[in-house]
Every structure is written in C-alpha cells, then in structure tokens.
Amino acid sequence: MPSKKHDIKNSEEKVQTSAMRHPALYVLSIIILVVVVVAFVAGPILGRSAGGAQGELVFGTYKGKDIEYAAGTYFARAYENQLQQVQQQVNEEGGDLGIQQIYTAFRNAYDSTIFRYGILDKAQKANVLVSATEVTRTLASSPRFQDEDGNFSAQLLQEALSQQPNLKEEVRKDLIFDQAQQDILMDSQLTENEIEFISQMGRERRIFDIVSYSFSEYPDSQAAVFLEENPELFRSVELSSITVGSQADAEEILERLNSSDGVFEEIAQANSSDVYAAEGGSRGVVWYYDIRRDFEDEDAADILFDLEEGQISEIFKLRNDRFAVYRADGPVREAEAGDQNALEQVKGYVLSLERGQVSDYFRTEAEAFIERSAEIGWASAVAEAGVEPVTTSPVAINYGDIPLYPTLQSASSGILTGASSRESLFTEIFSLEQNELSSAIELRDKIVVMRFVEPVTADSQQDSFMDLYIPYLAQDYLVAELQREFKDPANLEDNFDRVFQQTFLGNQN
Template sequence: MPSTSKKKTNATKPHGEDQVQTKRHTPRGLYIFSVIILVIIVVTFIGAPVVGKIGGTGRIVFGSFKGKPIEYIPGNYFSQQKDLLAEQLRSQGDQKDNLEAQVYQVWRGAFDRTTFHTAIVTLMEESGFHVSENRIDENLASYPAYLENGEFSEKRYRQTPLSERYTIRKTVRENLVFQAYLEDMGSIPLSSKEIQFLKSLASPERKVKYILFPFTSYPESEVQAYLTANEAKFKRARFSLITITTGKKDAEKVFERIEKKEITFEDGARSYSKDPFAEKGGDMGFRYAYELDTIIKKPEDTAKIFSLGKGQVAQPVEASEGWLIFRCDEPAIPANFSDPEVKKTVRTYMMSFERGKIEDYLLGEAKKFKEETKTTAFEVLAAKKGLSVKETDYFPINYGNSVFLKPVSRTDSALSGAAYRESFFITTFSLKPNETSEPVVLGDSITLLKLVDERAVKMEDLQVLEVYLPFIVQRFTEENIQQFIVTSKDFKDDFNSVFFQYFLPKQ
C-alpha cells in the first residue's frame, strides 16, 4: 500500500498556448517520419486509434521538469491525454477545418496536462511518497489491455511486449501517485475559525452615496500658476545629440573634430553615437528643458544647453550614462500657456512629478465640501457645485477584492482601487447615518462618502458561502501550484520547437 506520508508542494499552470510560429526547416531525414506522425494524427481525428502502433522510434521528448522528460510514448500518460483531447475535438465536429491548428491544440493540451502530471509525480516522490509494488500489481490486474471477458488474462499479459509492459507499469505507478495528490487536494482542511472569520467579513453590508474630485478637475488656473513659477522647465528647443559611452576623452575628441570641421555633426552622430537618434544624424527634435534634466547630470548644464544659439555645439556634458554633445538646431522658445500643447504638457508633467500638489489641493476642496454639509444637505450641495452623486450597491468588508465576497463596485472604475485601500473600509464602516466622511484618496480621485443603509446578510446566504468555500480554496491552491510549476527554473518547455520540427516540416 502507498505510504501515507505526503508533502504538500506549490506548483503550476502549464504555459499558455504560444502563437503558432513560422514553419521551420527540417532535415529531410526527419520528413518521412513527420509525415507518418501527421497521418497518424489525422487518422486519430477520424476515429482509428492507430497511434499505439508506433514502435520504439515513436518516443518524442517535448520538455522536462527537474530533468524528468515530458515525453510522448505510445500508451503512456501523454499518449492517453492526446487521445482524450482528440476524441473531444472529434465529438465537437468541424475537425476538417484548419487541421494544423487543431493538431497543435490537441498536442499542446496533452503536453500541458502531462507537464502538470509529471511535476506533481516528481515532487510527490521527492517528498518521500511511495507506492508499493503490490498496489501496482492490484491495479494492473484490472488494466483494460490485460482483460479478457472481464477477467485478468495471463495470456494477454505475456503476449504484450516487454517494452510496452514496462511503459504500462510505469504509467500505472505514476497515476497512483497523482491520484494520491488529487485525494489530498480534495480534503484540504478548513478550520471553523477561518469560516467564521469569512462570515464576519461578509456581514453586515453597507450602501453609500459618494462624490468624486478627480485629479483631472485640477483647475487650469492652478496649472498656469505652476507654469509661471517653473517657467524654465517648460522652455523648449530643437537639438541634435551625440551620445558617447566610452568616456570623457573620447567625447572631447569627437567634439574637437566637429569644431575643426573635420567631420559634420551628422557624420559624428552616425559614426560614434550610441542612442536612438544616431541613424538620423543625431536629430532629436524639440525637447523641453525638464526632459533634458532627466538625462543630464547637472541642472546648470541643462541651462547652458538651452542658452545655445542656432547652430552652436556645446562641449560634452556628463549624463547618467556617458557623455553628451548637443547642437542647437532651433533656439529656445519660452513657454506660452495659450498654446494647448503647452497646457497639456504642464498638466501631464504635474500628474507624473507633482501628484502631491494636485492631491493636496483636491483634499482641501473635499474638506471644504464636508464642512459645508453641516449647513447644506450632501445632495443639494453637490448639485450646487456641479458634482455628480453616485450610489454603490450593498457590499461587505471585502479587502483585497476576494471572490468569496461582493465587490465594492462592478460598474464605476473610479472605485476599482477601493478594495485595496484599508482606509476606505475603515471610513465606510465607521460612518454614522447622514454623516459625510473624511476625504479618502482612491487612485486619481478624492472621494467623500455618505452612508445610505446597512443590512445583515441572510443566514442561508452565509451557509452557501460555507458550502462553496472548500471548493474555491481547492481551486486557488491548484492555480498556485500550477503557477509554481510553469515559472519554475526546473521546467523546460521545448514544445513549440519539437512540434514544428516533427509535425510541420518544410521539404
């Protein structure tokens, strides 16, 4: 009998199907074998199970896990899964269309299943799990290939080639190991305290009204004020650039050759520069000063670059990586806020680098709104200020957006991050009737909440949660194990290269 010592492991979801690639060239010697295999697959689709007739040369290795081959051998687990998937596809009809894609689908599916099977068996055996020879013999006594009139036939057994008997015994042993894993997965214990905790999160549920102060509502006047205070950041000029990565001396030599007119700036860029602009002779187009600040090490060097006149070349300046030689192609243009592109650029810059300033402003606006609700109703004040009042459905404390519980919102993307903000749930479930909450930051918005109602969840609904919880836990555990396997450094996936080599050759 198998040992009862079983070690739990993490593990995989086999790689998703890769797109079918361009057919690869195959040596002529493999072509005839490939045609035979492909014919066998076609025959399998139309109902003649002749794959098992392939001899010893029918072994194909598609990958490995911890050095253990994930292989196709007539009669083994891979072969069985291939036959099952082919039968499923045949039962669906339409198997005559796009045959190559269907062949790929069947064999890739069999490979994915065998990967998981091989990994689990390997990890179980590493943990010390053992299946006795007597247990294997008991299962072989009922193996279909050895039965005659429902009874074990010693004659059939002895007529089976030794190599095939070995494969069958190996497959039966591995299946018993895998079966033990499945039995373990079906009996994952859950404590009563875990279940009770989940129930406590599921009830009560609350419904709230809310308004949003999105970051996009940050006033244009504030954007303009920021530009006025930081005008130098938004000057722009057109430059060409040469990037030298081999040191300051090499950069100075290139600069001197340009100054002495031994080479043009464009030739210098094409010959020596190591950046995306080299092929265009260094032309990097118009750039804002803040963009150059991100690549030039010293801010004062950026100021020097922007003071260049048309056609002037600056001495090399140090960058985060290498040395830079700039030529001014169009002199600096001051920022003009009446230009829509400049407005958009300043706002985008602030969203990336000055979010705190936007957030502070909108938090201040939200606090003013809350203060005014002391004398004016929440809904009335919102209408007066042109703010839309929205309402959630009932939801519980679903931190992390667990599938076990109702989500905060299925419709409003502005609330999509609420499930991951502890402050949101603390605020929501601390509210008193008709009270306006403190502002809560949610992604690119500030929100204010008002409690609409609270209700207890019905006992029968909580019981449903208890019934389905073990199933959901099992599913998540399996997904984690599958992910572990396919991302493991011990997993080698050669499926595509082998498939295209053997099944879709070019003459």
C-alpha cells in the first residue's frame, strides 16, 4: 500500500466546485463523505462515569482490542462532534436534548470508531507507517497550537500534552487512518470503460407489457384432479395427543391411559409438552399428508389412521426425538372432490410439496397464450384469455438493483420482484424485437410473459449526472462492504446497548 498524503483542503475545494455545477451530486457526495471521512476535532470528557476514574467505558472489543470511551480517544472526539450536531438540530427545532438524542450521538460515534479500528487493522497488516517528523509537523500546523500571530507555540503544545499524554499517538493514528483509507478508496476507483459500461446499463430503457400467471391462482379444477389421483393423502381424522420427552415417560403415560382411572384430557394437561396440552390434547382435524411428516417411521401414519374412534394408539417416536401417544376422536373421513376445505388442503400441499405440478400447469397456459397471440395478435389474445396485462415504466438493465436506475420490482408494480439477479431474464427481454413476446419465464411464484412495447432513451442531462455519480456509488458500496466486514461477529463483540443502558439508565441487567 503506497504512501499518499490526504489533502482535505483540496478535496473540500473540489466538492464546493461540484456543488455549484451539480447540486444533486453535491448532496450525494456529502452523504458519502460523512460515512467515509469523519474529521473529528474536539476532545470531550464524558460527564457521567460508570466505573473508571475519568469516565472510561468499554463498549465492546474489535479483534480482542477494547473499544474504549475515555478522554482524548477517537471515540470521545467522535461523540463530541456527533453531540454538537444533535444539539444544533434540537436547538433549531426548539426542543430539549433527551436520552434518545444522546443514544444516537453515542451510537454514531461508536460505529465510526469500529470503522476506524477496522481500517487501522488493515493498515497494520499492510505495514503503513507514519514518521515522528510527520506527527510533529501535523501538530505544529494545527491552529490549536498557534499564538495570536499564527506562529507555532511550543508552550500551548506542552500544556496540551500534559493534559492529554496520548495526543501524539492519537495524531499518529489519525494520519495512518487517513492514509490507509485514501489508499483503499483509490483502489476502488473505476476505469473509464467500467463507468461507461455501468452508464450504458441505464441509457437504453424499454417499456414492456406483462401477463402474469400467479401460482396462488391454481384452480380448483386442477386441485380436484390431483385429489382424485391421490385420495389417500387427504384423508382426515380428529385426534388428541400427549407428547413427552422420553420413551420411559411415554410408557408410563400409556399405562395410565389403559388403566381404568386414566382420563386422557387430564393427563394431557398435566404432562404433555406440545401446544395442544391446554386443550386436553385435542388437535382437531388432522390430515394424513400433514401428520405423516411428524414420524420417523413411514408406516406410523397408516397405523394411526387405522385406529377406531376412541382407541388409544401405541407409542410413536417423532422426528424431533420426542414421543407421543394418540387417541382417535372420530372416524377417518375420505376427502370428496366437492369438499372446498379438502381442495384448499390440496392446493396448499401442491404449492409447498408438489410445486412442479403448479409450474407445469401455468407454463402450459402461458405457452398457449404466446401461440395464440402469434395467431390473432396481442390485443385479441389478451381479450380471449381474459387476462389483464400490466405495463411497466421504463425498465433499465439494472442487474442486482443498484440504486442508479429503476428496479425491476418498482418498474413492474411488484410483478418482477426477485428477478433482478436473473441474468437470463435481462438477456432475453433486451434481445426482443419491438412487439415480440418473450418465452414463458418462471419466477419465484409465477410464470410471466413479457412483450416489448417501445424503447425509451434516458434524458441526456440525467445521463451525464449518472456518469458523475457512478464513481461515488462505487466508493459507497466499498464502504458498506467494509462496515459489514468490521461488524462481523467474528471480529466484533458488541456490548454497546448493554453498556449504554447501564451508564445512562441504571439498568444493571
């Protein structure tokens, strides 16, 4: 990692120039700047201590290193800066500084400190060094240590060092942090070809009509066919159960149930560990396809459904390593094709366990629509099929939902939710000729057919703005990725909320 000097003043001048030319870009750049480069200048001492003689507080650890709030630390300086911002906002709104505002200031400062720890850790691994001469030069140029004539004052520096012995070390870390951060961000800069590629993604947009076949609309007629082919799955019976943790406990329960004084409901309420205990073990109507998943033994459900009304079962071992005894509270009922409740059970079953059945049905419907549209035209096919197309807003090639361009989800009123990572979808729909239809495209919970209506060219001014914003977006993504890395539980032990509550709310739990 080569050494580079971070020139804050020049950066500020460049940002001010951009502000005059591109106001929107300026706002975005400031947001990113706040996240990436935090220039904290004051050195507060916490007014309230929760242990240390000078208010030292440890809010967590980063790779075993304490994240400590104490006078002169970066954490303290960050908090002072955040608190000033919060106080200014409260004053402007005419309110009072409360515990929520203090929490926000502390939390933001804590997060900034974690980011600093992470960058410094990377700098140490890369052997980034700052000389003692550079530390001295930085201190000497600070307005804090200059007299009224603007000359360096050794006396002011010595007074500061006597009050803050770690001042030079903190300045050294500041310089390493700035240097390492700048190097990392420089490494993330995009080439002109990369910027052009990303810009091109949103330059040519398309409007589509979409016909959607939602899996939730699987018809009763198809459910009835599946029921006729698989009637044994949708038998039902009223059951009660008692669930315990061991074979021995189950044997004791079964012995009591088979004795003359064994009352099932009372034993269930007193001993069962399942959710039906409060109802005396009553589970109501149970469907064969559903309860068979509870057992390790594939034949258990068949044995259960062979019980006579009022009969107590043998002991069954469940998949969760518990044991259950059942009672049949009614006769087994066979499902009938006209039973709406049974049809709803069938649809729930096929949607969760036989999803291919649903997909195949709607794919056939979609392909028939495509074929019919080719014969009689889009509008006539839509009317004949009784479907209602949705027309999108202009769609960009926004793979991965980057915030530069409209997402597939927003452009399609939610129909294409979850499709932004489907490279094959973008390839197909942006290869269509005008008025051409796509194939039947399967998404998570539907089949769609898309028709390319017309192209739309992005506004040239907006296009120019995107070219300027893309490099900032790349840095923003990098910072977000670094933050996720630094806050990974493998790196960070986060005790912030507990320590804050103990310190400010007196909560010792």
